[in-house]
Amino acid sequence: QQQVKQSPQSLIVQKGGISIINCAYENTAFDYFPWYQQFPGKGPALLIAIRPDVSEKKEGRFTISFNKSAKQFSLHIMDSQPGDSATYFCAASIDSSASKIIFGSGTRLSIRP
Amino acid sequence: EAGVAQSPRYKIIEKRQSVAFWCNPISGHATLYWYQQILGQGPKLLIQFQNNGVVDDSQLPKDRFSAERLKGVDSTLKIQPAKLEDSAVYLCASSLGSLYQPQHFGDGTRLSIL
Structure with a gap:
């Protein structure tokens, strides 16, 4: 019940295309859903986060879509660029009680020029 | 602001040896976390400190792993x-x-x- 399931494991997208990564969770107590971006040899960096009281959050080319009833959320990267090539992790936590973040297994994204 | 500093960057040891890692968090940050990230997986929390007290160490293999955060700063x-x-x-x-x-x-x- 503490798991966050992420798919796909890897993704190849043409430059300018839309990259979509999906995640699902079971624990309805989760109330904070961040996405992290990790480049090789670097630590994860917060990209964008959402709380379950909204269905969508957009920051630049990055959008989180959240479906509370289905317990699913996804990251959309519009106009994908080669510099977006990285590993992306979805995550969840019960932030209202400062609990630990549970990370998904990651998606390795490659943007073809 | 300066980021989280860790050292060393790389360490190679033989099994049964001991090793230590150091972390200096961002100034003013009360909460400090140690994660283990196995190749191809997401980070897994090992231990969480709030100032110098342990909040969660449920996934720390305590027979071989230990962590401390003296004075609520470095760990x-x-x-x-x-x-x-x-x-x-x-x-x-x-x-x-x-x-x-x-x-x-x-x-x-x-x-x-x-």
Whole structure:
């Protein structure tokens, strides 16, 4: 019940295309859903986060879509660029009680020029 | 602002040896986390400190791993004795600790066990 399931494991997208990564969770107590971006040899960096009281959050080319009833959320990267090539992790936590973040297994994204 | 500092960046040891990692969080961050990231997986929390007290160490293998955060600032994570399955990147993160505050990660220490 503490798991966050992420798919796909890897993704190849043409430059300018839309990259979509999906995640699902079971624990309805989760109330904070961040996405992290990790480049090789670097630590994860917060990209964008959402709380379950909204269905969508957009920051630049990055959008989180959240479906509370289905317990699913996804990251959309519009106009994908080669510099977006990285590993992306979805995550969840019960932030209202400062609990630990549970990370998904990651998606390795490659943007073809 | 300066980020989370970790050292060393790389460490190679033989199994059954001991190793220690050091972390200096962002100034003013009350909460400090140690994660283990095995190749191809997401980070897994090992231990969480709030100031110098332990909040969660439920996934820390306490027979071989130990961590401390003296004076509520720097922290060290130790493994003794190391096993082959401990090969991973050890990440330190810090946050302000209040509601919905992001965790800021260091670049980690890559540990290889021979």
